[in-house]
Amino acid sequence: MNVVVVGATGRTGSEIVAEASGRGHDVVGVATASDTVEDVRVYPNDDLPELLDDADAVVDFTVPEATREYAGVVAEAGVPYIVGTTGFEESGIEALRAASESTAVLKASNFARGVQALLRVVEAGTEALPDYDVELTETHHNGKRDAPSGTANTILDVVDSAREAELKRTHGREGEHPREESAVGVHVRRAGTIRGEHELMLAGNDEVLTLTHRAESRRVFAAGAVDAAEWLADREPGWYEFGDVL
Structure with missing residues (x-):
């Protein structure tokens, strides 16, 4: 080929x-x-x-x-x-x-094959926990240009689809900033040579579920x-x- x-x-x-x-x-x-x-x-x-x-x-x-x-x-x-x-x-x-x-x-x-598996789990988890708060954190190397990453946006699209609603993407917080019911927090970090890490957190009912993928290379x-x-x-x-x- x-x-x-x-x-x-x-x-x-x-x-x-x-x-x-x-x-x-x-x-x-x-x-x-x-x-x-x-x-x-x-x-x-x-x-x-x-x-x-x-x-x-x-x-x-x-x-x-x-x-x-x-x-x-x-x-x-x-x-x-x-x-x-x-x-x-x-x-x-x-x-x-x-x-x-x-x-x-x-x-x-x-x-990454693991990210494709993550997307399927995100869909299932978000559907199973429809009232839980959602936060997403992604970390990449200090040379990455786009923020949030394309993968982060794809994860958020899956969340929106599973919730059958377009959640308001809140990029970081500063000052007095109470959480809105329809919001999803999006946090971006850029440092060192990190290949790529994405973590979705679902929190509610006195429990927290985190779904994470990390690329080592x-x-x-x-x-x-x-x-x-x-x-x-x-x-x-x-x-x-x-x-x-x-």
Whole structure:
């Protein structure tokens, strides 16, 4: 299988290159300038259209501005597209939705298998405890740009769906700030080299339930992204999610 990894020199991109190569796939990288990652050649962005001629899948963990540009090129080539970029505004999601009309697009905020299991437990727990207060805390490394994380927002969307209501997302508290009944507290921490940790707390009836996922290495996300690439390679054009892979 031929895999193109855009953003190949980035933190997660380089892990994806290593994971795909380790599974025996033919891998080429794309980044802002020529380089080498894990003995894999990295080409400049301008070479992407030509590289797509032989590609079976494209994996993208970059930034929203870059992904919007890549999406049009990948869609025109009709190559399945796996996107782990987060922090999109609505226009970015629209660009990916448009690309899915021409090729298979799999978009996920988190490619850890454990997070997919967490989402299922969050849904069940929130439905079982409909009157409990909800608080979410997420922690990432000091270089992460978007806050809250894409995974945090996905967890909150699951909570909203399970409660059949859109809870008011309160981002931190300061001064006199009594808790509103329909609120969900969202707390963001950025420090050190922490790969990613999410904790959902449900509290009420003199008890507390906490649901937590912690990633120990970016290789977790890389493995999931390559799983997705292998699964998506022969799919019809359309919109897919990582839960479909599992």
